[in-house]
Amino acid sequence: MHKKIIYLTPFAILFLLLALLAYELFYSDYKNLESPLIGKPLPPFHLETIFSEKKIFSEKDLVKGPLLLTVWATWCYSCELEHDMLMKIRDQYHVPIYSILYKDDVNKVKVWLLNKGNPFILSGNDKNGDTAMDLGVYGTPETFVINAQQKIIYRHVGMIDQTVWEKTLYPLLQKNGLSA
Amino acid sequence: MIRIAGEISLIIALIAALIQSVFPLWGYKRKNIYALALARPAAIAQFIFVTSAYVLLTLGFANNDFSISYVAANSHASLPLMYKLTAVWGAHEGSILLWILILNSWTMVYAATMSCQRASSWHLAYKNHPFPLVIAILGIISLSFLCFIIFTSNPFLATVGVQTGKDLNPLLQDPGFVIHPPMLYIGYVGFSVAFAITQAALLLGKLDTHWTETTRRFAVCAWSFLTLGIMLGSWWAYRVLGWGGFWFWDPVENASLLPWLAGTAFIHVLVLVEKRHIGIAWASLLAIICFALSLLGTFLVRSGVLISAHTFANDPERGIVLLILLALLTTAAFIVYLIRLPIANKKNSLHLLSRDTLLLGNSVLFIIAMLTILLGTLYPLILDALHLGAISVGAPYFNSIMLPIVLMGMAMMCIAPLCKWEYQSLLGLWNKIWKKILLSFVLAIILVWSVTNSLTFLTLLIMTLSILIVFSVLSSMRFLPAMFLAHVGFAILIIGILLSSFLTQEREVRVKAGDVTQVGPYQFLFINTTGIHGENYRGIRAAFEVIKNGRHIVNLYPEKRIFLVRDMVMTKVDIHPGIFRDLYIALGEPLNQNEWSVRMYYKPFVRWIWFGAMIMVIGGVVGMLKRETHA
Amino acid sequence: MRTWVGFLLLIWFSNIWAQDIYPFASNQDAKHFTALTQEVRCVVCQNQTIADSNAPLALDLRKKIHAMLLANKTDAEIKSYLVERYGEFILFQPAFNKLTLILWLFPFLAIGIIILYFSAKLTKR
Numbered sequence: 054m055h056k057k058i059i060y061l062t063p064f065a066i067l068f069l070l071l072a073l074l075a076y077e078l079f080y081s082d083y084k085n086l087e088s089p090l091i092g093k094p095l096p097p098f099h100l101e102t103i104f105s106e107k108k109i110f111s112e113k114d115l116v117k118g119p120l121l122l123t124v125w126a127t128w129c130y131s132c133e134l135e136h137d138m139l140m141k142i143r144d145q146y147h148v149p150i151y152s153i154l155y156k157d158d159v160n161k162v163k164v165w166l167l168n169k170g171n172p173f174i175l176s177g178n179d180k181n182g183d184t185a186m187d188l189g190v191y192g193t194p195e196t197f198v199i200n201a202q203q204k205i206i207y208r209h210v211g212m213i214d215q216t217v218w219e220k221t222l223y224p225l226l227q228k229n230g231l232s233a
Numbered sequence: 234m235i236r237i238a239g240e241i242s243l244i245i246a247l248i249a250a251l252i253q254s255v256f257p258l259w260g261y262k263r264k265n266i267y268a269l270a271l272a273r274p275a276a277i278a279q280f281i282f283v284t285s286a287y288v289l290l291t292l293g294f295a296n297n298d299f300s301i302s303y304v305a306a307n308s309h310a311s312l313p314l315m316y317k318l319t320a321v322w323g324a325h326e327g328s329i330l331l332w333i334l335i336l337n338s339w340t341m342v343y344a345a346t347m348s349c350q351r352a353s354s355w356h357l358a359y360k361n362h363p364f365p366l367v368i369a370i371l372g373i374i375s376l377s378f379l380c381f382i383i384f385t386s387n388p389f390l391a392t393v394g395v396q397t398g399k400d401l402n403p404l405l406q407d408p409g410f411v412i413h414p415p416m417l418y419i420g421y422v423g424f425s426v427a428f429a430i431t432q433a434a435l436l437l438g439k440l441d442t443h444w445t446e447t448t449r450r451f452a453v454c455a456w457s458f459l460t461l462g463i464m465l466g467s468w469w470a471y472r473v474l475g476w477g478g479f480w481f482w483d484p485v486e487n488a489s490l491l492p493w494l495a496g497t498a499f500i501h502v503l504v505l506v507e508k509r510h511i512g513i514a515w516a517s518l519l520a521i522i523c524f525a526l527s528l529l530g531t532f533l534v535r536s537g538v539l540i541s542a543h544t545f546a547n548d549p550e551r552g553i554v555l556l557i558l559l560a561l562l563t564t565a566a567f568i569v570y571l572i573r574l575p576i577a578n579k580k581n582s583l584h585l586l587s588r589d590t591l592l593l594g595n596s597v598l599f600i601i602a603m604l605t606i607l608l609g610t611l612y613p614l615i616l617d618a619l620h621l622g623a624i625s626v627g628a629p630y631f632n633s634i635m636l637p638i639v640l641m642g643m644a645m646m647c648i649a650p651l652c653k654w655e656y657q658s659l660l661g662l663w664n665k666i667w668k669k670i671l672l673s674f675v676l677a678i679i680l681v682w683s684v685t686n687s688l689t690f691l692t693l694l695i696m697t698l699s700i701l702i703v704f705s706v707l708s709s710m711r712f713l714p715a716m717f718l719a720h721v722g723f724a725i726l727i728i729g730i731l732l733s734s735f736l737t738q739e740r741e742v743r744v745k746a747g748d749v750t751q752v753g754p755y756q757f758l759f760i761n762t763t764g765i766h767g768e769n770y771r772g773i774r775a776a777f778e779v780i781k782n783g784r785h786i787v788n789l790y791p792e793k794r795i796f797l798v799r800d801m802v803m804t805k806v807d808i809h810p811g812i813f814r815d816l817y818i819a820l821g822e823p824l825n826q827n828e829w830s831v832r833m834y835y836k837p838f839v840r841w842i843w844f845g846a847m848i849m850v851i852g853g854v855v856g857m858l859k860r861e862t863h864a
Numbered sequence: 865m866r867t868w869v870g871f872l873l874l875i876w877f878s879n880i881w882a883q884d885i886y887p888f889a890s891n892q893d894a895k896h897f898t899a900l901t902q903e904v905r906c907v908v909c910q911n912q913t914i915a916d917s918n919a920p921l922a923l924d925l926r927k928k929i930h931a932m933l934l935a936n937k938t939d940a941e942i943k944s945y946l947v948e949r950y951g952e953f954i955l956f957q958p959a960f961n962k963l964t965l966i967l968w969l970f971p972f973l974a975i976g977i978i979i980l981y982f983s984a985k986l987t988k989r
Binding site: 090156182188 | 924949953
């Protein structure tokens, strides 16, 4: 009996190993970093504005949530693709959207927004990337969902398209008090 | 034309593999010598057609035949010929074909070595000799991989549309790529032979001296190649990756270390079996574990479950097929093992101190080390599967956790060669060893102080143990040259790791022409940059002069290359190798018109690491060739 | 000989010593920086440390750590700064907590069990 246990152990280890690997092959999720800031208040920031009469953009300037805060740049291709979606979110769903420009050229941003339209209430210029680092940003575009208590409740990495909006962001915003 | 011929070759090889697997097994069941006799010809046929498939694929590369989609994905007309011929193993499909080729080559080697040992009447021999059964098992393994390659990873698929070739990944365009994968695969796959021989012996109930001797030779041969392959991988990473490291505990590197650790345990237990006829059950289990780990390594690299700079492929569907293959082969092996388990008569006493227990204990330690590394590598996956968050387990963890284990192993290495078989008295051991300990300690102090000008507890301990390892095998130099070489090689490797980690100096600087950087005792003078171009790249070459004490030492030319087809930038490092130190320089980024960021390293004793590993490999080869008499 | 003197003079009188990209007051501090950056993961790369990567985020993080070290922050402070923003994933050395207990203790437990088992077997005779 004793011996049987010892001799079955390698078999058991093998079986567990194979089960783990089979599961991870299809359901692995750890490559999408979950932000540790979820549930915490939005870190304070202090940036110069772009394309606005106001001089400074800080967390005090945000309207009462729920709202979206997106970190992007003109040099990032996905950001260009998501622009139309953001316009739609503002016009059709009336969600307040703010933005932070990550290491971008102010003039390029102005030209970009003039040509394509400006979906943002306010945009801040994060020249050295410090604010983005405070938000734990690792790849633009990233969009944060902020609630009425100015807490971060979700972080989406990558472009926002119709599917992402319908499946994840819109329901989340509605749950947190977005009026239809 | 080549493409179709290649497909056909693979299919014929599959048929041959089928014959090779099924008939000998059936022949054993029905005692049919004709079926048994089919083993060898089927194996030869399979070898011929697998080789022809491989050669055809190589020809496809050599002739720029971009109608083959694999060639188109990994080559280009402007790729240098050396890389065209070796790009065959540059990606997933081709590397599996290489795997199969090497498996069949090993089968041929086994067939050749067995033919000189056969009894005169082949009727009798075939009925009792494990030869056809071993061939059949090797055939089953090859059959599985051939099915995998033909149905999911065919290198001979046709290109859709017109293609001019995507060029080989620039990171692979280095001499290290030409030699590291084949050597590594020969090692990995070699354990399949030891596995097949052991399974055949288990099925026949013949775990005798013939089994021990044959298995040991094949296992040691595979182990030598695996050591060589891992060493070459480390050397290649050092040359190519640009930051002077030789081991990163990357998941794929760990995947190759696991069978090495199990393999080392295996060959040591085989010595025990040969000499004292104990540990047979443990040895047969280790044969299965080595094989399973080499398959696991093959799986991990291609599955995409682990984040690694090394991964070949990222396809869950192929991954699951490989996993099922792994599951079936190892489960069958375990079942055979459990059913046919030799019930060892544990009548023979095992004293607490003897060479026997030390060999056994050492093998257990190696397996625990292997499990530790496996656990560490898979831990992020485990936590993820249980939805407990995402963590990283990297070099700092592995370095910390392996240190005590390696120290324990080294301590055992010092004592075991000095112990007698069966029983060693503590007093006797002390008498043999105390002088050596003292001498090692003194030498260690002298060496560490003169080389590093500081004495820490850890460096002294490691250095003392390493020197003691050398002393403990000195007397065996004549009778057990393999053990002598392998252990001494290991000691040199450890000293290399110890000293280079302690003494490395690096500078990361911004330089413009005329600037001088002091690194260790050397000055690096930045002279200029020039534009260069090669067969399939363009780039910038910087010229540096290295000066020491006012004397010119060498000129170094690090480069930045842009590979045109894939539009990838690659850093080409320049190294001035030396027995006692390496000088290493890598270009960073251009900071502005005149300035560059550059990294320079002074790395003392880093070559000792690979030098030590080479000596271990030579020890393995000697062990395989010589008939060892364990005094 | 002449080149040696010429070279010496050149060095002596001109300002040509290269500047470190991440300067520190002492060699020991520089080594500390290297060691620390080798523990931080470049989260946008395929399993590299920020010391080894040229990705923009890696360079930013190195600059940040450099600034924090110059401000005399401890390793623990720097690490918790990073973990607050990027999660435990960013550190290559896993913390020692309930979740990683098995990870850190496994080899010692295994060795302990083996030793206990075999000494029990051997003393049973």
